[in-house]
Amino acid sequence: MSIPTPHIGAQEGDFAGTVLMPGDPLRAQFVAETYFENAVLINNVRGIKGYTGSYRGKRVSVMASGMGMPSMGIYSYELFNFYGVDSIIRIGSAGAIDSELDLKDIVIAMGACTNSNYGAQFGLPGTYAPIAGYALLNKAVSRAEEMKLKYKVGNVFSSDTFYDDGASLHQWRKMGVLAVEMEAAALYMNAARSGKNALCICTISDCPFTGEKCSAQERQTSFRQMMELALAMV
Numbered sequence: 001m002s003i004p005t006p007h008i009g010a011q012e013g014d015f016a017g018t019v020l021m022p023g024d025p026l027r028a029q030f031v032a033e034t035y036f037e038n039a040v041l042i043n044n045v046r047g048i049k050g051y052t053g054s055y056r057g058k059r060v061s062v063m064a065s066g067m068g069m070p071s072m073g074i075y076s077y078e079l080f081n082f083y084g085v086d087s088i089i090r091i092g093s094a095g096a097i098d099s100e101l102d103l104k105d106i107v108i109a110m111g112a113c114t115n116s117n118y119g120a121q122f123g124l125p126g127t128y129a130p131i132a133g134y135a136l137l138n139k140a141v142s143r144a145e146e147m148k149l150k151y152k153v154g155n156v157f158s159s160d161t162f163y164d165d166g167a168s169l170h171q172w173r174k175m176g177v178l179a180v181e182m183e184a185a186a187l188y189m190n191a192a193r194s195g196k197n198a199l200c201i202c203t204i205s206d207c208p209f210t211g212e213k214c215s216a217q218e219r220q221t222s223f224r225q226m227m228e229l230a231l232a233m234v
């Protein structure tokens with residue numbers, strides 16, 4: 001595949017080595033406009049906004065993944081394999097499964113369980129366990145400690161469904177899974193297969209067991225601790 005791809009209109013060298021990746025294109029725009037110096041829009045195919053700029057003197061990019069593993073699968077594959085990106089740090093929102101998590105708390109995803117069939121493409125003779133890149137995980141924990149953030153490290157559940165007909169979150173809670181989101185497992189599998197690095201950091205936007213939730217506006221612009229944690233890792 002040559003670049004530009006069907007999904008990314010950027011040219012060779014437009015992306016920095018590290019790309020921050022929210023699901024929401026407006027969260028990507030907020031990161032670029034709030035934190036980057038000299039932000040340049042390098043992609044807007046399908047409204048998936050991508051920017052490169054600098055943060056505290058270091059070159060960095062941000063681009064949305066869209067929602068769900070098929071979408072994350074496309075963008076992370078193209079970034080790793082066609083644009084030479086080394087590291088993707090997802091900055092997502094998530095629903096709390098662990099009873100100690102509150103709205104706006106941070107979850108650093110050491111592993112990602114999933115109900116998705118995404119991994120079937122690899123033809124493995126068993127079940128693959130998608131995990132974060134250790135160096136990125138270690139750095140995120142160090143920075144979170146320095147920044148005195150309220151965070152937890154552990155498993156997330158990457159679900160193919162936002163609305164579902166069952167009560168499966170109770171089952172994941174019994175296994176100590178912290179939160180539900182919809183992209184980390186595909187990101188971790190693509191990073192492994194590409195020999196690259198990935199980490200998913202999420203902010204709790206919903207508490208499905210209590211019904212508490214953030215507004216759409218809060219999901220775009222208020223998860224600043226997570227954004228600053230990811231930027232501090234660049």
Ligand SMILES: O=P(O)(O)O[C@H]1O[C@H](CO)[C@@H](O)[C@H]1O
Pocket residue numbers: 022023024066067068091092093094162181182183219
């Ligand atoms: O806020 P983002 O990063 O999109 O992440 C979460 O929000 C979306 C669902 O509302 C899914 O993409 C889920 O993973």
Ligand SMILES: O=c1cc[nH]c(=O)[nH]1
Pocket residue numbers: 093094095096159162180181182205206208
């Ligand atoms: O996948 C997600 C993301 C945010 N909140 C949820 O409840 N689920």
